[in-house]
Amino acid sequence: MAHWKSAVLFATPVVVAGIAIATIAGTVQAQDPEVEEAFPTGLHYLLPPPVPLLSDPERSWNDERVAYGAVGSEGVLEQPIHYSHKLHAGKLNIDCQYCHFNARRSIHAGIPTTETCMNCHKVVPTEGRSEQAQADLAKLKEHYESGEPIPWVKVHDLPDFVYFTHKRHVKGGVACQECHGQVQDDMTVAYRVSELSMGWCLTCHESHPNVDENYGARAELRRAEMKDCWTCHK
Known part of the structure; x- marks a missing residue:
């Protein structure tokens, strides 16, 4: 069990488009050193406490949602109709965007x-x-x-304070499999492959090779923008 302690966070004024936003001070939750290692971003004290995985016998949760961070077999939920990505995307070679056609034009990929x-x-x-x-x-x-x-029961569920757009990632050349796994090879039941945590996202934002290919000399500026809080927390 993680041991939590209170810490006072003093946020400096933020300037957006020349407008100063008031300084915010408040009490947040900081983790002990052992748990701090789980957050490589250095911003762990700004994050909400992690939700235990589904294997935790003491965890009470809504069966219609996957707890944040649950991956692999622990993230499998019963669906109203059995659907195999291995059959459709693999054996039948149906393109992901034939079914999830909103992925290239919208924030949400959408359920077909x-x-x-x-x-x-x-x-x-x-x-x-x-x-x-x-x-x-x-x-x-x-x-x-x-x-x-x-x-359908939602498998990939992000907190309300996170902004994510499929359109931007698809147009940037990020393959579906980079986040959702090799669904065409072995996914007979939908489950979450990646933890979708803040640190996991930032690892990609810091080092994905497509940034260099897409932005050239401006790649480092783009990476700085991609690591800005405002990019994902509108």
């Missing part, structure tokens, strides 16, 4: 609509499938005909 699923499943035969597959496809058809969206 039942209409998108039925573009293929209207003509894909169900004969010879397993009982589970036929039951899942029947559910898909029911949702399509009723117009009711499938209540």
Whole structure:
């Protein structure tokens, strides 16, 4: 268990577009030295306490959300319809952005609509499938005909104080697999591969090779901007 102690943080005035924002002083939570090692950014005392992983027997959580930081098999949640990325993105070689078409144009990648699923499943035969597959496809058809969206359970969930845009990353040449893992190879059930922590994001912002390729001589200036608090915390 982490031992927490109070610390007083005095924030210096911030100037945005020539306007000085008032100085803020407040009490925040600082961690003991053992826990501090988990935050390589040096800003650990500004972060909320980490949420225990799902393996923690004392952790009480909402079954419809993955606790921040839960990765691998501990981040697997039961979905209303079984879906295999290994089959669709791997064996069938369906491009990620065919289903998640908002990723290149919006903040959110989005969950594909039942209409998108039925573009293929209207003509894909169900004969010879397993009982589970036929039951899942029947559910898909029911949702399509009723117009009711499938209540997928969210796997990748960020805190409200974090701003993230898929569009910026896709246009910057960041592959889906860099954050979501090799879904086409082994992901028969959706789960979180990366912890999506502040330090994890900053590691990429500090050293991703695409920054040099995209910005050339201005790469270091861009990296400084990418590490600015305002970039991710609007």
